[in-house]
Amino acid sequence: METQKLNPTVVYILAIxxxxxxxxxxxxxxxxxxxxxxxxxKLNEAEANPENFDPQSMKAMNTAKMIALAILVINILYLxxxxxxxxxxxxDEIMEQSTIMMEQWQQT
Numbered sequence: 671m672e673t674q675k676l677n678p679t680v681v682y683i684l685a686i687x688x689x690x691x692x693x694x695x696x697x698x699x700x701x702x703x704x705x706x707x708x709x710x711x712k713l714n715e716a717e718a719n720p721e722n723f724d725p726q727s728m729k730a731m732n733t734a735k736m737i738a739l740a741i742l743v744i745n746i747l748y749l750x751x752x753x754x755x756x757x758x759x760x761x762d763e764i765m766e767q768s769t770i771m772m773e774q775w776q777q778t
Contacts, residue, residue: 676716676727678734681709685738688745696749702742709735 684705691698713731716723755764 673724674722674727675724676712676731678709678727678731681705681731681734681738684708685734685741688738689741692741692745692748695752696745696747699742699745699749702738702745705738706735706742709738 682705684701688698688701688705691701709731713728713735716728716731720728
């Protein structure tokens with residue numbers, strides 16, 4: 671019987687896109703949460719029947735799961751930071767600072 675291989679490519683792609691989405695107020699936690707969920711469910715399926723899966727692919731999927739988890743934590747921390755800034759500074763002040771920075775950038 672041939673062993674099945676786990677393909678962590680989708681998990682890596684979702685994790686990388688979620689890291690890029692971190693710049694949007696930490697909303698990349700959605701993609702990284704999905705990536706972590708996919709990796710976790712595939713690993714649970716492989717651990718239930720380890721003789722049917724390639725050990726190297728299980729190791730690669732575990733690495734992808736750890737990367738997705740790290741990016742998930744980064745996104746959640748940045749989301750908390752963004753919400754804290756909105757609560758303490760206020761949305762109007764943040765938008766005013768953004769406008770000033772854009773005007774300075776356009777002048778240079």
